[in-house]
Amino acid sequence: MLELGYWSFPVLLLLIFLRAPIGLAMLTVGIGGMYLAFDSSFMFMAKLKTETYSTFSSYSLTVVPMFLLMGQFATLSGMSNSLFKAAESWLGHLRGGVAMAGIGACAGFGAICGSSLATAATMGRVALPEMKRYGYSGGFSAATLAAGGTLGILIPPSVILVIYAILTEQNIAKLFLAAFVPGILAAIGYMITISIYVRLNPDSAGTRPPVAMPERWRALIDVWPVILVFGTVVGGIYWGWFTPTEGAAIGVAGTGLVALFSGNMTWALFKQAIISTATSTAMIFFIVLGAGIYNGFLALSQVPQELSSWVVGQGFSPMIVLALILVFYLVFGCLMDSLSMILLTIPIFFPVVTALDFGMSPEHFAIWFGILVLIVVEVGLITPPVGMNLFIINALDPKTRMIDTYKAVVWFVGSDLVRVIILVLFPAITLFPLFMLAN
Secondary structure (H helix, E strand, O other): OHHHHHHHHHHHHHHHHOOOOHHHHHHHHHHHHHHHHHOOHHHHHHHHHHHHHHHHOOOHHHHHHHHHHHHHHHHHOOHHHHHHHHHHHHHOOOOOHHHHHHHHHHHHHHOOOOOHHHHHHHHHHHHHHHHHHOOOOHHHHHHHHHHHHOHHHHOOOOHHHHHHHHHHOOOHHHHHHHHHHHHHHHHHHHHHHHHHHHHHOHHHOOOOOOOOHHHHHHHHHOOHHHHHHHHHHHHHHHOOOOOHHHHHHHHHHHHHHHHHHHOOOOHHHHHHHHHHHHHHHHHHHHHHHHHHHHHHHHHHHOHHHHHHHHHHHHOOOHHHHHHHHHHHHHHHOOOOOHHHHHHHHHHHHHHHHHOOOOOOOHHHHHHHHHHHHHHHHHHHOOOOOOOHHHHHHHHHOOOOOHHHHHHHHHHHHHHHHHHHHHHHHOOHHHHHHHHHHHO
16 A cells, blocks of 8 residues: 555646646545556545535535626726726836736735636736836736735635645644735735846836826725725634624625626626636545545545654654745746645655644644745746746737746745744744734
8 A cells, every 4th residue: 555655646747747737636646546456446436426426515615606706896997997997006106117017906906816827817908908017027027016916815715725725634724814915915026126136227217207196095995895805704703793604704705795786797697707717616525535535545545644654754844845845836836836746745755744743833834834834825826837827918919928927026036935943933923813813
């Protein structure tokens, strides 16, 4: 069993590199491993039946389609335009200010979306034409909005954090709370990066005239639906007024009503939003199913337990082990999507790191580790050659060469790496909201 478990890794990677869908690859390897281990079809058929039912009937996972639908309705409601106009009116006159406004708008939209790809695509349509209008270079514009899109999975609510909470049996509300400060730090770090970049490359960004103060306040008032929805959903979850699933449903209702009263919600667009949400949910659930089957096989093979015992027995420093795991995520983030990496690796790495002594309670460590993993996985969305956000933004601006986007996005990757180092060295930055809540 143990040997089969070890051999499953290269077989799984081979299937992925042969471009097999990640969910299908994990499902195939998991079923094949169980069949070879028990020389019977009964075991894997029974596992397939129970895992399928438990996955698709999971109450915890119902939050996923709710957050995805909330993002769809938020797009239809025009909230993305309001966010960008408000940020641009306050920041646009600064050097690189329109790019900073794009980051700010991405952070605001991420607070009601929960999906990085959706945030990048939506804000790209809104901000990219404006950046080009004021003389921003194509590569710099694309890199800025691709990086800003990653805030969609870091600033709560986040679909990836929900999946991590389910895998590690952690409190979703506490994970959301812990992600808030790192998310704000990410946005600030990106704005600092923009400021440095445009000073070193003055031709990459034009200038925009300042906006009168009364107009700035009017633009800020226009974002009240975002503040209301975010405050109700996330605040209600934090304070225990409702569960994350109930909060997501309230968010869907709120963004749906805003979209309806804005006049942008037609019957055709409503059906399109439902179909798009169903398609994305089906994809996520199938990956979760494949991961459940494969991780069930790994549990039977005792690979995570053996790996954990081996690491502890070697006497490695906990920080060295953590650093190696984070580097692994950075490398594989260039090749795999974030959800697949989380589902594939957390059942293996989490038992390893929890067996080490990091000087904090198991719950606090699990939350801190989850935020770190989320950040390095987020970096993979903008890391060449397979940064999904880069392809999404470049698809909106075909005239921009991908190599130009790659050159500019390196600066944002550097900002992310600095942030990871800071959060690793100072866990209290991530955890202090939990201490405040406890007091």
